[in-house]
Amino acid sequence: MHLFSKAHMAASSGIVGAAGPAASGFGLAAKHLRPGKVAIAFFGEGAMNQGMLLESLNLAVAWNLPVVFVCKDNAWAITTPSSSVTGGALLDRAASFGMPAVQAIEHKKLDHC
Numbered sequence: 001m002h003l004f005s006k007a008h009m010a011a012s013s014g015i016v017g018a019a020g021p022a023a024s025g026f027g028l029a030a031k032h033l034r035p036g037k038v039a040i041a042f043f044g045e046g047a048m049n050q051g052m053l054l055e056s057l058n059l060a061v062a063w064n065l066p067v068v069f070v071c072k073d074n075a076w077a078i079t080t081p082s083s084s085v086t087g088g089a090l091l092d093r094a095a096s097f098g099m100p101a102v103q104a105i106e107h108k109k110l111d112h113c
Helices: 019-033 045-049 051-062 090-095
Strands: 003-005 010-012 039-044 067-072
Touching: 010 019, 019 039, 019 051, 019 067, 039 045, 045 051, 045 067, 045 090, 051 067, 067 090
Parallel strands: 039 067
Antiparallel strands: 003 010
């Protein structure tokens, strides 16, 4: 689950929230070494409770890094309903750092057995 390609400037990790620091690092490298390129982080809404992801959002804004953060909210943080462990609205959290935050697709809650 821990993959890295220097040639493709790509990485993945099985650690919840680890996409944020990796993307911020790639964004910093892009800013200085590859102007015009952007880094993209994909993660689930459960990662929005991880300190390292929140610090990555902060640094991306503070350092004006070319990073796009993409959060998939399926209402489940692995095996825990997100609503039982997450306070506030995710969009508001991201926007509180001063970054543009939009909801691309409305979440449709599924009935679970």
